Amino acid sequence: MAGQSAILDYPEQEYILPGNRLCAGCGVTIAYRFILKALGKKTIICVPACCLTILHGMYPKTPIMATTVNNTFAGTASAASGFAAGLKATAREDWHVLAMAGDGGTFDMGIQALSGAAERGDNIIYVCYDNEAYMNTGSQRSSATPAGALTSTTPVKPKVQLKKDFMKIMDAHWMPYMATVSSSYPGDVYEKFLKAREIKGTRFFHLSAPCPTGWWYPTKDTVKIGRMMVESCIFPLYEIEDGRLSLTGKSLSIARSGGKKPIDEYIALQGRFNKITTEQVSQFQRHVDQQWEALLTRAGF
């Protein structure tokens, strides 16, 4: 399990300057701030066309104080692999290579290059920040969109299919370290990245990043919505080190002491679930319960 830093231990250096082009209430920025604090300035960030491109700003200005290289949509992991190889070939392995792609660039279009990099064990940290649809292009459905959600390409009938379990896919790559993190628990984000930076090989993070624009909730509720996802075990927090799974933070305390919330309030707060059917809600709840039970078993509870 990750350690615990006191608030005063966080580096004062900010890598995201005030003022950027992302939507108000964006969950990504909260987590990204702590990711960069944990990794430090010797980090190369690989970014495809995604919400993060918007955060990084338009030429010739950027609010990000770390070296960034934009790459093709399907090419985030291959860009990261290329930096890992290029830095090794030029004896500069003290840099961290951080790939940051959304669920579109990871679950869908980027999966091939990511699977290749993870299987080879390339020395990169790959983060999928998951806002559960193609948010940068206007909230179109992705394979990370949960069943029951309206998107701009499921505008009348809510999405039928369940969200892809991406951690299971990555788990099948025998990676040294992978973890889930939520933008509503930045301390947990910071600790897990501190840990990951000391590990060699491909490290994968699934970052849950609520999106007021695409999920249709008030911008002030981003942290609340993200917490509800963890508290209801829709998005449990855990890490897998060399195949050993450990629950962390709030999810660990739920495993130990109970207090798992139903998903109803989480559903009710978001406009994207306006047309979810009763059957879909119970299917959603059943699915969450099954996955949580399986996770508890694997974690030794």
Add this chain to the structure above:
Amino acid sequence: MEQSLILTGTQAAAEGARLSRVQVVAAYPITPQSKIPETLSGYVERGVLKAEFVRVESEHSAMGVCIAASIAGARAFTATASNGLAYMHEQLHWAAGSRLPIVMPVANRGVGAPWTILNDCQDSISQRDTGWMQLYCMNNQEVLDLVIVAFKAAEKLLIPCMVCFDGFLLSHTFMPVVIPGQEEVDSFLPPYVPFHTLDPENPVNINPVVLSEPVADPDGVISPGYMGFRFRLQKSLEDALPVIRQTGREFGELFGRSYEDPLFRYRSEDADFLFVAMGAVAGEATEAADALRQDGVKAGVLGVRVYRPFPAVELYEALRGRRAAAVIEKAISYGYEGALTSELKACFYGKSERGPVISNFIAGLGGKDVAASDLIQAANASIAAAKNGTSPDRAQWVGC
């Protein structure tokens, strides 16, 4: 020390990469190119070549790795062909737009559908407009030499370069190849110094969203808009030919084989009729030219070695005043004619001096044999068209 070996085209390409001391190799196998990464992976594993070899899962990732490695400051190399090259397409634009001196041999092969593993040039001609330089080789010596020349020119110009050579006809055919000594190659090709050095104290955002209009940066310096970046790439390519010529001349001074001329010329000086071709078929055409000469036709050959940047002035000079030319192409721009033919015709537009009557022949697609007799027939048809003053308005398909 220099030595002579009998090598296939793929082995020659791998030797060119080894001698260029490439630092990152990322490649995915595809016939007829596969022997290049196979050979290089062996060199890396045996310690003959000090490089990172990334066994990528696709050509898209191969170019993705090369792009990033090149930005990181490593000399990057890959190789591909056919559908593999097509799969790379967006990354080709990305590499050229990022101004990275990546070198990539292409073992020319037809593109599906339907499948063929055999030779034509549709793969690389289809990538003509990606902003890469394109060189076409006539034999395996050129494959080795031009990989080295390509790195030097690419690094001077900050433009990536394809070294194209015919699949099977060169890739799998053994020919004598002179392998230059490493020391001599080192004196010709110094270590790669990237344009931009990664510096944690001066972070940058490479290839962000660019507006259509130029804008001032926070210091008031006007920075180009999107078109400004594209214009710079075009300008550099327009100015690239003298650099390639100079690099080819320097190579000749050191190794005795000059690539100063963007064209291969065979008995062209006094020719009334010229074959114009790219790659191995230009070599084949020399035989046909000899046979035509025996029949009293003053025939010669122009091989286009440098296709991008396009040597329009050299081609105009080489063809003006001639009576007929047959452009033999192993690719076509569907719905019109061969790309080289259109471009050759354009060389003469608006010029005072008339060019030859140009006939276009599409030949050898998907490995179809191009015999000397096919070429002689094409020559005779071209000469007849010139005599009748009838410029054929369509590409003629050889053997269809």
